Amino acid sequence: MKYFLSRHFGKLWIGLTYLFLYLPLFFMVVFSFNSTRQDAVFTGFSLRWYEALTRDTKIVDGFWLSIQVATFAGVASAVLATFAAFVLVRYRRFSGRTLFSGMVNAPLVMPEVVIGLSLLLLMVGVQNAFGWPQRGMLTIVLGHTLLGMAYGMVVIQSRLLEMDRAIEEAAMDLGAKPFQVFFLITMPNILQAIFAAYLLAFTLSFDDVVIAEFLSGPGVNTLPQVIFGYARRGINPTIYAAATLLIVSVTLVVVGYSVWVARQTRRREREIAAATRAELAALQAR
Amino acid sequence: MAITRLTMPGKRFVISVPFVWLILFFLFPFLILLYISFVDMGNDISPFKPIWDSSTGLLKLKYENYWSIFRSGDEGVLFQTIYIEAYVRSLWYALCTALLCLVIGYPFSYFIARAKPSVRPALLMMVMLPFWTSFLLRVYAWKGILADQGVINQVLMALGLIQEPLQMLYTDVSMLVGMTYVYLPFMVLPLYANLVKMDFRLLEAAHDLGASPFKAFWLVTVPLSKAGIIAGFMLVFIPSVGEFVIPSLLGGPENIMIGRVVWDEMFSSNNWPRATALAVVMIGLIVVPLAIYYHYTGDAPDAKA
Numbered sequence: 001m002k003y004f005l006s007r008h009f010g011k012l013w014i015g016l017t018y019l020f021l022y023l024p025l026f027f028m029v030v031f032s033f034n035s036t037r038q039d040a041v042f043t044g045f046s047l048r049w050y051e052a053l054t055r056d057t058k059i060v061d062g063f064w065l066s067i068q069v070a071t072f073a074g075v076a077s078a079v080l081a082t083f084a085a086f087v088l089v090r091y092r093r094f095s096g097r098t099l100f101s102g103m104v105n106a107p108l109v110m111p112e113v114v115i116g117l118s119l120l121l122l123m124v125g126v127q128n129a130f131g132w133p134q135r136g137m138l139t140i141v142l143g144h145t146l147l148g149m150a151y152g153m154v155v156i157q158s159r160l161l162e163m164d165r166a167i168e169e170a171a172m173d174l175g176a177k178p179f180q181v182f183f184l185i186t187m188p189n190i191l192q193a194i195f196a197a198y199l200l201a202f203t204l205s206f207d208d209v210v211i212a213e214f215l216s217g218p219g220v221n222t223l224p225q226v227i228f229g230y231a232r233r234g235i236n237p238t239i240y241a242a243a244t245l246l247i248v249s250v251t252l253v254v255v256g257y258s259v260w261v262a263r264q265t266r267r268r269e270r271e272i273a274a275a276t277r278a279e280l281a282a283l284q285a286r
Numbered sequence: 287m288a289i290t291r292l293t294m295p296g297k298r299f300v301i302s303v304p305f306v307w308l309i310l311f312f313l314f315p316f317l318i319l320l321y322i323s324f325v326d327m328g329n330d331i332s333p334f335k336p337i338w339d340s341s342t343g344l345l346k347l348k349y350e351n352y353w354s355i356f357r358s359g360d361e362g363v364l365f366q367t368i369y370i371e372a373y374v375r376s377l378w379y380a381l382c383t384a385l386l387c388l389v390i391g392y393p394f395s396y397f398i399a400r401a402k403p404s405v406r407p408a409l410l411m412m413v414m415l416p417f418w419t420s421f422l423l424r425v426y427a428w429k430g431i432l433a434d435q436g437v438i439n440q441v442l443m444a445l446g447l448i449q450e451p452l453q454m455l456y457t458d459v460s461m462l463v464g465m466t467y468v469y470l471p472f473m474v475l476p477l478y479a480n481l482v483k484m485d486f487r488l489l490e491a492a493h494d495l496g497a498s499p500f501k502a503f504w505l506v507t508v509p510l511s512k513a514g515i516i517a518g519f520m521l522v523f524i525p526s527v528g529e530f531v532i533p534s535l536l537g538g539p540e541n542i543m544i545g546r547v548v549w550d551e552m553f554s555s556n557n558w559p560r561a562t563a564l565a566v567v568m569i570g571l572i573v574v575p576l577a578i579y580y581h582y583t584g585d586a587p588d589a590k591a
Contacts, residue, residue, distance in 0.1 A: 010397035014409070017394045020467065021416050024427030027437065031430065040433070040440045084304040094301055103308040109572060111528025113545040114565045117552065118315035121562070125318060146311055149304075178296050207421050210530045210545075224422050231426045231535055235433075243423040250419045258411060 025247055032240035049241040056238055062226035065137065069212075069222060070205040072141045077148030077201030078194050084149060085156035086186075107150040116214030119143050123215065135217035143211040148201025155200060159193035160186075192261070199257070323351055323562035334558050351563035369547060369564060373571065376543040380526035383465040387473035387522045388515065390466065395477035395514075396507070400486065410478065417471045425464050425535050432460045432536070456538030464536040465526055472525070473518040480514025481507075513583065520579055524572055544568055 035044035053059060084104050091097070107115060123139050126132075133139060163186070171181045187194075209224040216225060223242075230236045324347045326335040355369045398409045416424060431437050432454040439451040454460050484507070492502035508515075530545035537543075544564065551561035 010393070010400070013393045014397050017390060017470075018412060020390070021413065021470065024424045024431065024467070025416055025419065027431055028423065028427045040430075040435050040437050080304050080307060083300060084308075087301050087304060091297060091301060094297075096305065100301075100305055100308070103312050104304070106312065109524050109576060111525070111530075111545060111568060111572065113528055113530055113548050114319070114569060117548065117561065117565055118319040119311065121318045121322060121558075122311070122315035142311060203418055209422055213549075224420065227420075227422055227426070228531070228534075231422070231429070235430060239423065239426060243420065243427070246423065247419050251415060254411065254415055254418055258407075 025243075028240040028243040029247065031237060032244040034237060037235065037237060049237040052238045053241045053245075058221070058226050059223065059238070059242060062221050062223035065220065066206050066223040069137060069140050069144060070202045073144035073148050073205040074198045074202035076141065076145040077152045078198040080145065080149045081152030081156050081197045081201075082190075082194055084153045085160055086182075088153070089157055089160040104150060104153055107147050108154075112147075112208070112210035113214075115146060116143060116211040119146070119211070120214045135215060136220040139215040139217075140212050140220075140222065141205075143215045144201070144205035144208060147208070147211065148197075148204050151200050151204060152197030155197045156190060156193045159190045163189050192264075319562045319565060322558055323566050324348055325559055326350075327557055327559050348559070351559045352567070354560060355563060355567060369544075372542055372544045372547045373567070375541070376527050376529075376545075377571065379461060379465060379529070379541075379543065380523045382462055383469055383526045384473075384519045384522040386462060386466040387470050388519060391470055391473035391477055391518065392515070395474050395481055398474075399478055399481035399484070406482070413471050413474050421468060422531060425468065425532055428460065428464050428467065429455060429535055432463065455536065456541070458541070460536040461532065461541050464532045465529060468532065469522040469526060472521040476517040476521060477511065477514045480511050480517075484510055516579065516583070520575065523575065527572055528568065 030042065032049055033045050033047070034042055035046035035048065084100075088101055088104065119139070119142065120135075123133070123135055127134070167189075168181050168185050171185045172178075176184065207224060209222075209228045212222045212225050213228070216222065221229075227239055227242070230239055322334050326348050328334045355367065357364050358367045398406060401409060433439070434451040434453065434455065436455070438454070439448075442448045443451065454463075488506050488510070489502050492506050493499070497505065528545050529543055530549070533541050533543045533546055545568075548561050548564045548568070551557050551564060555561075
């Protein structure tokens with residue numbers, strides 16, 4: 001009886017927590033189809049907010065800008081994170097290692113306000129000295145890369161740490177040059193982590209409003225900035241429509257990605273099993 | 287040795303790429319921030335005065351920016367400024383958020399860790415899924431849910447539980463709901479990673495030795511998951527202190543946190559030296575708990591899940 005109760009308590013607790021986590025998402029999906037601006041009573045089904053969304057040039061422009069910023073920041077973060085993770089995992093001793101690891105990890109704990117403020121001061125200084133760059137897309141990408149690199153590094157670092165170094169050493173013993181070892185052996189082994197780092201940096205960038213608020217210039221607004229501006233003014237179901245589209249696409253990407261990973265893992269397991277069987281058969285034949 | 291081949295010029299290049307990048311875009315901007323926090327406020331054209339005194343050619347640090355955080359004017363009482371209030375409020379909200387996340391997240395992570403291994407990845411993915419959709423939008427949704435004419439008030443009034451709508455938006459309630467909501471996954475992931483590794487036979491052993499389920503939980507499970515609790519607490523507490531978006535959307539004028547104060551000093555008052563000094567003190571507030579954490583664990587908090 002006690003076990004019975006405790007099991008149900010667990011299910012109840014998990015259920016309520018999921019309800020808490022998903023309530024805002026349900027809320028936005030439902031009220032994006034509402035026929036009036038009301039957002040407490042569902043007055044009828046309509047697609048008018050989706051129509052309003054396509055006509056809202058601020059949101060549409062912001063969306064394309066965000067996609068570009070997130071793509072650039074994602075790629076730059078993944079590349080720099082790979083470098084940084086490689087340095088931290090493979091080079092145990094070099095002068096400035098403590099400073100280096102501190103700088104890589106610091107953006108993880110630094111408030112975004114401080115990152116945004118200090119980069120803004122840098123940009124203003126550089127701009128006063130050289131007249132370039134104007135605050136805009138480039139500066140936002142820089143800010144987001146700083147953040148994305150730190151998070152991406154954690155992902156790639158843990159993959160590098162669990163990687164078997166013997167195969168790299170084998171390649172080197174067989175005469176491969178260091179860059180060949182990296183691109184032919186190390187890279188393929190950590191590719192999944194690099195891609196995960198890219199996705200993480202992309203999402204962080206696509207989601208960020210604070211750093212963008214500090215670093216964007218006049219007339220340059222990412223999607224979160226546009227939404228932040230609307231949100232402070234009051235209820236606007238157009239945002240619910242945008243949210244619904246985002247929720248649907250993120251769900252598809254996340255589910256698709258995890259199915260892909262699961263399939264990859266299964267395939268690798270099958271291949272290992274097949275190789276083991278073949279080896280056993282060869283041994284028995286002998 | 288094969289390893290030594292990697293220590294040639296290649297190594298220097300591989301190190302220098304991220305190193306130079308971080309010095310240029312992390313260390314250098316931070317030093318500028320630190321520098322401006324020690325100078326006088328300028329005028330509209332140049333927002334701060336150079337640190338060199340041009341008449342004497344000497345380096346002159348100004349501590350007024352920091353002093354003015356702790357004391358308003360020369361006669362003001364120490365620690366009674368809007369800045370100190372904002373710092374205290376930020377720490378208070380961060381502490382409450384971390385505790386609420388722990389209270390909700392601990393049983394949640396525990397039950398997920400005890401679920402069948404086959405369903406665990408799906409359950410965890412369901413935690414991460416809202417996390418991957420826009421943080422801003424999810425916070426915004428709470429505005430509609432908690433409003434005076436919002437869903438919760440409408441439901442409660444329809445049920446006859448209340449006559450008048452409860453004021454939840456722009457109060458501590460909406461602030462804490464929003465912050466707990468946003469940071470809950472940061473608590474769940476390290477706790478889960480810790481609890482899933484736990485040997486549940488230890489609980490059976492405690493049971494066999496006569497411990498009640500509660501006693502077994504308190505004396506076995508909780509101490510074993512201490513590392514996860516601390517990591518989760520830090521992962522929630524640290525970003526919460528600097529929260530900027532949630533007070534802007536769900537808080538009223540009474541709920542301003544320090545991130546917003548820095549922003550206002552920078553862009554409304556145009557007082558760059560004070561804004562940077564406030565930011566430096568804010569970093570101090572985060573570094574202290576972090577240093578304590580390092581001291582006890584010797585490891586950085588991160589969600590390896």
